[in-house]
């Protein structure tokens with residue numbers, strides 16, 4: 001059986017998201033990797049597995065977005081045609097989960113959708129292009145719940161769009 005390794009992320013100092021938040025958030029991610037490996041090694045792994053696995057995988061995509069410093073969204077990119085205001089409104093949905101932009105290889109289009117917790121409502125067979133963590137632990141050190149919108153803006157201000165472009169190219173067969 002192949003176990004998973006905790007990935008290391010080189011995240012620069014961010015605007016509006018503190019080092020404390022990132023440090024504690026990375027520790028939380030490490031917990032998901034540990035739990036995934038423990039469950040994989042159990043003979044009958046239980047119904048908790050999708051939660052732990054998607055918790056691990058979503059965080060890996062999320063932290064990759066924050067690596068390397070912000071880069072611009074290019075106007076010629078298909079990603080610039082996404083309705084990002086609508087995406088941000090969806091991210092403000094009450095409850096914990098992930099605002100997700102997917103690419104659907106079957107219908108050849110980008111689709112935004114909300115995922116409850118880490119795994120509930122994940123769209124089958126679609127590839128995540130951008131994931132935004134909307135669990136309280138992602139922002140409560142820096143913002144009050146009423147200021148959630150500021151965290152969303154901070155995330156986009158720090159976003160390395162190239163990571164999303166890479167995900168898109170890979171998902172759409174462009175590379």
Ligand SMILES: [Fe+2]
Nearest residue numbers: 133135137138
């Ligand atoms: Fe998180």
